Amino acid sequence: MRPVQESDVFHAIAHPARRHILLQLKAGELAAGALAEPFDMSLPAISQHLRVLEEAELVSVRREGRSRLYRLEPKPLREVVGWVDEFAKFFDERLDALGEYLDEKHGKRTRRR
Amino acid sequence: MRPVQESDVFHAIAHPARRHILLQLKAGELAAGALAEPFDMSLPAISQHLRVLEEAELVSVRREGRSRLYRLEPKPLREVVGWVDEFAKFFDERLDALGEYLDEKHGKRTRRR
DNA sequence: TTGACACTTAAGTTTTAACTTAATAATCAT
DNA sequence: ATGATTATTAAGTTAAAACTTAAGTGTCAA
Numbered sequence: 023m024r025p026v027q028e029s030d031v032f033h034a035i036a037h038p039a040r041r042h043i044l045l046q047l048k049a050g051e052l053a054a055g056a057l058a059e060p061f062d063m064s065l066p067a068i069s070q071h072l073r074v075l076e077e078a079e080l081v082s083v084r085r086e087g088r089s090r091l092y093r094l095e096p097k098p099l100r101e102v103v104g105w106v107d108e109f110a111k112f113f114d115e116r117l118d119a120l121g122e123y124l125d126e127k128h129g130k131r132t133r134r135r
Numbered sequence: 136m137r138p139v140q141e142s143d144v145f146h147a148i149a150h151p152a153r154r155h156i157l158l159q160l161k162a163g164e165l166a167a168g169a170l171a172e173p174f175d176m177s178l179p180a181i182s183q184h185l186r187v188l189e190e191a192e193l194v195s196v197r198r199e200g201r202s203r204l205y206r207l208e209p210k211p212l213r214e215v216v217g218w219v220d221e222f223a224k225f226f227d228e229r230l231d232a233l234g235e236y237l238d239e240k241h242g243k244r245t246r247r248r
Numbered sequence: 249t250t251g252a253c254a255c256t257t258a259a260g261t262t263t264t265a266a267c268t269t270a271a272t273a274a275t276c277a278t
Numbered sequence: 279a280t281g282a283t284t285a286t287t288a289a290g291t292t293a294a295a296a297c298t299t300a301a302g303t304g305t306c307a308a
Binding site: 053054055065066069070073087088089090 | 253254255256257258
């Protein structure tokens with residue numbers, strides 16, 4: 023099918039590092055360096071992840087001295103919410119039966135009374 | 136960071152074809168062939184996408200004659216819901232101001248009164 | 249104006265993903 | 279048994295993603 027485009031929100035949140043960055047930004051604006059700290063990854067790598075997030079418009083940046091402060095832009099996440107919401111009724115309807123089915127399938131045998 | 140593993144739900148829903156397959160399965164069980172039809176893609180390609188969805192436990196399969204019927208398994212989508220819900224409060228708090236900011240940024244100038 | 253700081257951009261490598269065609273497997277109908 | 283149907287698995291190609299190190303760009307402080 024069509025190639026996954028860079029600006030795709032679903033693609034942007036597919037990577038755990040990028041998801042973690044977004045979580046960090048819940049606390050407020052943060053500099054690139056601060057965002058990079060929890061990761062065992064080079065600064066350029068983080069910079070590139072930030073670029074992906076920026077292109078997906080999940081973050082915005084502003085300069086502050088020599089730092090760049092990143093800010094969370096939650097709007098595009100609505101697309102994700104909208105998509106998963108399509109499945110909302112299935113969470114209610116089938117989930118209990120489903121739970122048992124999956125347990126069975128994976129050999130976590132259900133205690134019989 | 137750690138490589139994106141195959142079983143990751145976020146990775147599974149990152150591809151538009153896979154998202155579309157899941158939507159198709161909302162209607163009920165469907166054979167691989169039926170699922171493949173809307174796509175301009177070879178059958179093996181779809182089969183591989185189905186494998187990714189299966190590994191993420193977003194679908195289950197059963198044989199029915201020579202068909203394989205795929206069924207939606209919504210459970211793992213809870214992880215996605217859980218994650219985006221972390222940002223719920225930002226949708227309420229900042230979204231109006233944000234909307235204007237983004238419009239400005241992209242030159243969709245706001246009508247001034 | 250020089251040097252340290254906080255980054256980004258460039259360039260190149262390695263890994264993973266996404267396809268293709270060809271071959272194989274299971275089921276069914278004759 | 280043979281052949282058609284429905285699909286998967288194998289094998290190989292191409293493209294995209296995720297990193298690395300090295301070089302470059304502003305900003306600040308002395």
